[in-house]
Amino acid sequence: MNWNDYEAIWKRQPPPVGASADIAALRATFETKRRKLAATLLVRDSLEGFGGFVFALVFAGVAWRIGSRGWPILAGAVIILGISLVFLRDWWRRRRTRPGPAAPLLVRVDDELAELRHQRRLLANIGLWYFLPYLAAIAVIGSTLGRVNRGAAPPGFLLTLLTTPATLAWIVILFAVFAAAIVWAWRANRDVVKNQIDPRIVELEKLRREVQP
Amino acid sequence: MPLPAEHDALFRDWVNAHGGIVAKIVRAYSATPADAADLRQEILYQLWLSVRSFGGNAKPSTWIYRVCLNTAMTWRRGLTRRERRLDRDVSPVAMAASDRSPADAASERDLLDRLYAAIHALPPFDRALVLLSLDGVAYRDIADVTGLTENHVGVALTRARKRLGQLMEGIVDELE
Numbered sequence: 001m002n003w004n005d006y007e008a009i010w011k012r013q014p015p016p017v018g019a020s021a022d023i024a025a026l027r028a029t030f031e032t033k034r035r036k037l038a039a040t041l042l043v044r045d046s047l048e049g050f051g052g053f054v055f056a057l058v059f060a061g062v063a064w065r066i067g068s069r070g071w072p073i074l075a076g077a078v079i080i081l082g083i084s085l086v087f088l089r090d091w092w093r094r095r096r097t098r099p100g101p102a103a104p105l106l107v108r109v110d111d112e113l114a115e116l117r118h119q120r121r122l123l124a125n126i127g128l129w130y131f132l133p134y135l136a137a138i139a140v141i142g143s144t145l146g147r148v149n150r151g152a153a154p155p156g157f158l159l160t161l162l163t164t165p166a167t168l169a170w171i172v173i174l175f176a177v178f179a180a181a182i183v184w185a186w187r188a189n190r191d192v193v194k195n196q197i198d199p200r201i202v203e204l205e206k207l208r209r210e211v212q213p
Numbered sequence: 214m215p216l217p218a219e220h221d222a223l224f225r226d227w228v229n230a231h232g233g234i235v236a237k238i239v240r241a242y243s244a245t246p247a248d249a250a251d252l253r254q255e256i257l258y259q260l261w262l263s264v265r266s267f268g269g270n271a272k273p274s275t276w277i278y279r280v281c282l283n284t285a286m287t288w289r290r291g292l293t294r295r296e297r298r299l300d301r302d303v304s305p306v307a308m309a310a311s312d313r314s315p316a317d318a319a320s321e322r323d324l325l326d327r328l329y330a331a332i333h334a335l336p337p338f339d340r341a342l343v344l345l346s347l348d349g350v351a352y353r354d355i356a357d358v359t360g361l362t363e364n365h366v367g368v369a370l371t372r373a374r375k376r377l378g379q380l381m382e383g384i385v386d387e388l389e
Binding site for chain 1: 233254259262263266267271276279280282283286287321324325328336337338339341347348349357358359360361374377378381
């Protein structure tokens, strides 16, 4: 048998049973996926983006209350805001550059490959652009608050704060939550790279190699 | 975000006129009936969504091929590990053989089953090229769907046809 035989078999096949246009079912699928996606994005954006904006706003308010001595806090708030803007910029870039559903196959493959490599790069360097600036901002804000309050209320606001059981408990809880969030984010990102991004990159690179002339 | 009624009407027209494209691609890219139902639903869903961005610049059939093939080639991501394992266990060759009885061994349907089994065993991109070529789509339109140049389509298609031939021989040998 040769290609002509295959074509003949193909052309003689009974008309395949097509698909039915059940709009109601498609709408239901659409709504389910939309809600699921919206929930996922809400959680992610709240944690990564919106959370940063709120922190930045709160610390900017604290800096304003303190006055000229609080400028390092403002710098810390700007750093946190900058991290949130990285997420916002990346979201906007993806929105603008994503090819449509009917883009040629190769365009879609190349785009997905480029996007996955970009995400992998971002996650691989997350310590540099996310954790490090965050820790630096928190360190700057914390040290400035301590410095400002030491002079304001001798023998030291910080000392009073640390020796009051209730406030000490709040501080411990706050740091524990912050540390847990960092560990969670780091582990989640590592798992995403290992289980989703890397296998998909391998799959797409294989696909890309297959279409090389 | 509901679509306007005219979009629904256009989608219905597409499905009525080109439902065969969907059916063939579903059969070529799925290994089990459950997969086929899942992929068909996903393709129709993506096609329905794509109506909004259809500007009328491309031929509807070219547009439909693109959406269907894009969906089919990325759809496997959604399968769980267990489903992937089941998918591997049910090979297209085994599926073709299981339907075959001595009485209709030489029948047209059997040959078609073998052909689908061979297409299914091709790498995903070759599968797309072979499907388009078997459907009689011109090189220029294949280039439009895939993003390759026309010359490259010719080269890639020659290679895919050769692979298909080898697979067909293998399947025939295995069945005989």
